[in-house]
Amino acid sequence: MNLTIYLAGEIHSNWREEVKVLSNNLSLPVTFVGPMEDHDRSDNIGEEILGTMPNPIFKDSAASDMNNFRTKVLLNKADIVIALFGEKYKQWNTAMDASTAIALDKPLIIIRPEKLHHPLKELSNKANVTVETIEQAVHVLSYVFE
Numbered sequence: 001m002n003l004t005i006y007l008a009g010e011i012h013s014n015w016r017e018e019v020k021v022l023s024n025n026l027s028l029p030v031t032f033v034g035p036m037e038d039h040d041r042s043d044n045i046g047e048e049i050l051g052t053m054p055n056p057i058f059k060d061s062a063a064s065d066m067n068n069f070r071t072k073v074l075l076n077k078a079d080i081v082i083a084l085f086g087e088k089y090k091q092w093n094t095a096m097d098a099s100t101a102i103a104l105d106k107p108l109i110i111i112r113p114e115k116l117h118h119p120l121k122e123l124s125n126k127a128n129v130t131v132e133t134i135e136q137a138v139h140v141l142s143y144v145f146e
Contacts, residue, residue: 005081007034008098080107
């Protein structure tokens, strides 16, 4: 059995690589997907496809349409969603992806440091599992295959 894992969360650090390396070290039969990690491409995809927009609001809206479409396809295909809430970057997209996973009844693992317990308490309560580290999340994945 091979599972597809959607990795939701900020795109500025290498946390996805950490998940992939740890999963590979445990020989987990998983495939990873996630949001567009090239920030410039994500911001410009609407204009790349539709052409130049009249102003930044239209540009953002067009890019949002393309990114939301991509995310919906990949979230629908995913067997499990892992959402990382870190301390350094804004977490709006992570919250949106985690909420979408809940609405789609996708198994959800939330990774968040203890200090974010309070602001994420309702979302954590809706998730299947909440952990504090990437290593813990990978061990949850590993448990599925035991």
